[in-house]
Amino acid sequence: MDYYPLDTTTVTEYVKTRPALKDFFPEDATLVAREVGDGNLNFVFFVENADDLTNSIVVKQALPYLRVIGESWPLTQERVRYETQALRKQYEAAPGLSPKVYDYNDEMSTLIMEHLREHEIMRFPMVARKRFPKFADHISTFLANTLFYTSDLYMTGEEKKKYMELFTNEELRKLQEDFVYTNPYMDSEENNWNPLVDDAVTAVRQNAELKIAIAEAKRAYTTHAEALIHADLHTGSIMLNEEDTRVIDPEFAFFGPMGYDIGAVLQNLILNYLSHYGHTPDKAERESYQAYILETVAAIWNGFAAKFDTLWKENNRGDAVPAKYWEFEGGEEAFAEYRRRYILRLLRETAVHGGTKFLRRMMGIVSVWDISSIEDEEKRAVAERAAIAIGSRWLLEKESFNSIDDMLAIVKEETG
Amino acid sequence: MDYYPLDTTTVTEYVKTRPALKDFFPEDATLVAREVGDGNLNFVFFVENADDLTNSIVVKQALPYLRVIGESWPLTQERVRYETQALRKQYEAAPGLSPKVYDYNDEMSTLIMEHLREHEIMRFPMVARKRFPKFADHISTFLANTLFYTSDLYMTGEEKKKYMELFTNEELRKLQEDFVYTNPYMDSEENNWNPLVDDAVTAVRQNAELKIAIAEAKRAYTTHAEALIHADLHTGSIMLNEEDTRVIDPEFAFFGPMGYDIGAVLQNLILNYLSHYGHTPDKAERESYQAYILETVAAIWNGFAAKFDTLWKENNRGDAVPAKYWEFEGGEEAFAEYRRRYILRLLRETAVHGGTKFLRRMMGIVSVWDISSIEDEEKRAVAERAAIAIGSRWLLEKESFNSIDDMLAIVKEETG
Structure with missing residues (x-):
């Protein structure tokens, strides 16, 4: 899969293609996305089931614009990888004390994880x-x-x-x-x-x-x-x-x-x-x-x-x-x-x-x-x-x- | 190049194929090899110019037999890589206080270096x-x-x-x-x-x-x-x-x-x-x-x-x-x-x-x-x-x- 930058429309389709999320949303759910990141390094989206807002995830994607300026892009991608690896290990060592990781996709530089709605x-x-x-x-x-x-x-x-x-x-x-x-x-x-x-x-x-x-x-x-x-x-x-x-x-x-x-x-x-x-x-x-x-x-x-x-x-x-x-x-x-x-x-x-x-x-x-x-x-x-x-x-x-x-x-x- | 185990005959041909050794021996030199290792983990050969014994090298090759016993073979190969890397860095940091590395070949697991004849x-x-x-x-x-x-x-x-x-x-x-x-x-x-x-x-x-x-x-x-x-x-x-x-x-x-x-x-x-x-x-x-x-x-x-x-x-x-x-x-x-x-x-x-x-x-x-x-x-x-x-x-x-x-x-x- 080639990298493309997600937006509030494509992200709802994208998450449905991820095998790890197959059972996360009901098959006929209407998904709604909001972008909430500060836009410095990553996109951050909340993707929610319109019929049940507690049925939601966070999608983090490394920003593509940095490709233009060259050297920083690999850094930004690696950052998402380091975050994913650490989140997984920390959750394994101390279950329930960090957000659960649902999915990581190296090609798309996306990390999908638990949405902490009540925190x-x-x-x-x-x-x-x-x-x-x-x-x-x-x-x-x-x-x-x-x-x-x-x-x-x-x-x-x-x-x-x-x-x-x-x-x-x-x-x-x-x-x-x-x-x-x-x-x-x-x-x-x-x-x-x-x-x-x-x-x-x-x-x-x-x-x-x-x-x-x-x-x-x-x-x-x-x-x-x-x-x-x-x-x-x-x-x-x-x-x-x-x-x-x-x-x-x-x-x-x-x-x-x-x-x-x-x-x-x-x-x-x-x-x-x-x-x-x-x-x-x-x-x-x-x-x-x-x-x-x-x-x-x-x-x-x-x-x-x-x-x-x-x-x-x-x-x-x-x-x-x-x-x-x-x-x-x-x-x-x-x-x-x-x-x-x-x-x-x-x-x-x-x-x-x-x-x-x-x-x-x-x-x-x-x-x-x-x-x-x-x-x-x-x-x-x-x-x-x-x-x-x-x-x-x-x-x-x-x-x-x-x-x-x-x-x-x-x-x-x-x-x- | 596929791996093959060197012996005292093939090693003299092998060293002539290595680009890094192109100028080391005269083109018409007669090379003579002796095996001197203890045979535990590596072959070690001295390869010498028959007309000038000071014109010589050491060839170290990871033993192939360990392939048969499986898991140890990658270890033996890695050992030669670690040795080469360290020798190169140490020679760079402290010139003349370790043997000079002439050549390393990952496929053949060979390290070729200075022969310390007088030590x-x-x-x-x-x-x-x-x-x-x-x-x-x-x-x-x-x-x-x-x-x-x-x-x-x-x-x-x-x-x-x-x-x-x-x-x-x-x-x-x-x-x-x-x-x-x-x-x-x-x-x-x-x-x-x-x-x-x-x-x-x-x-x-x-x-x-x-x-x-x-x-x-x-x-x-x-x-x-x-x-x-x-x-x-x-x-x-x-x-x-x-x-x-x-x-x-x-x-x-x-x-x-x-x-x-x-x-x-x-x-x-x-x-x-x-x-x-x-x-x-x-x-x-x-x-x-x-x-x-x-x-x-x-x-x-x-x-x-x-x-x-x-x-x-x-x-x-x-x-x-x-x-x-x-x-x-x-x-x-x-x-x-x-x-x-x-x-x-x-x-x-x-x-x-x-x-x-x-x-x-x-x-x-x-x-x-x-x-x-x-x-x-x-x-x-x-x-x-x-x-x-x-x-x-x-x-x-x-x-x-x-x-x-x-x-x-x-x-x-x-x-x-």
């Missing part, structure tokens, strides 16, 4: 102080399962190395490597920051210890192929409601350090915490929601740590360290101690990568909407200054962290 | 206490250049990630992962050790701290894709004479931790040091040669560290940390401090991987000839016991090492 992007309701009581449990399961099942603890060495070949993803990775770990901390024209925190930004860019710590973080991000990570797991990549949570948009996925994904989730929640100095003038309301966020952060880490440990104990299938290795007098305790140290290392790496991401959002190419939507520059500066302080301390004090409480103590100290 | 495998003359005054300089250049030029410090992120696709090498890597880092320390039928050191072997297998340290070392070996490493750089993979040094047989090559290659070299030299308790009964002779080995080990590390640092300063071309990142008041010192810590980390990782390799040679599937050729079990036990003690301490005391002298102090203490 909203997390970032926005959090600015409105909405609470999601099941979120900590859901996201800690997503993290524990996707990271464990794609690591050497579960996959055999040969499985993992062959599977890694599918995730070279060299172009999107370069974006993250440069825009998270290098460019924000040096003179680079795309950088953008609030002039009211210029002193704090300048101090970061001239702090030798911090620069060395960030360079080390970049080295780890670039070279430590621990597990298939989402690699862009901010609250704009989470769709949810009170009952259900889904992680979307994993096109940056590659084999990297586990702490990066965990750090992204925790750091985005804390950025939201800080944003309420701008969004929520009422002190009692603000403090109540901020307390909820810190409880959520603690519950995510502690939930992750417990679930990851249990998965490991119960599914020690990979080549990393076979059960037999621990068969000696005291071996059970040694295995427990090894797991404890492994997870403590993940905590500290969560601090390192999360800490770097605090900084990059304050002085790099792009902030987060939670913060950037605070119109009053002075109020925004309060949040930004705290974010810079917390990020710097997470990076510099990582070796002293033994529990999530140590990391949260810094959040409290810098906002107290 | 011997390092392990054997070292048992005879032969000295190689230029070796430390040569091998430290090989290590510094091959590791630096294939790391993120020199390659761009995209170059490195695309190039890594050529080195999945999942089957040979599994051999190293299991036989270096896991199997020797647990009940595994292929393990083999001197009954006279059974107590020391048992102690290692039951030492919780040591087992945790080795599990950590395996994790690093498996996941840290720092540079293209040789991954089997013992003194059996080095051919040399007083003037010239070449590193051969890199079929295990993959992107792994730099410390593994450095550790392999240093640890093999020290195993030879220990072997002289068996091979060299004369105390003065033994001590003189042992002193030479320790000087060589120190010179290799110090040479590596200085050369790596200089390469980095002068060729900071990769995406790791661009020069601009260090452009601030005190930035030059910060960059120097970052390099210092990076190289100190390499020293400690050299201790970790080298330490593990001491242990695996004493209690795993295969020893080294230096040690195994000591016929007197009691004398061999002296060397083996020291090797186990040194390896254990390199693993357990790594955080205290600030220079190669700290590692060598342990060698002296355990043999004093």
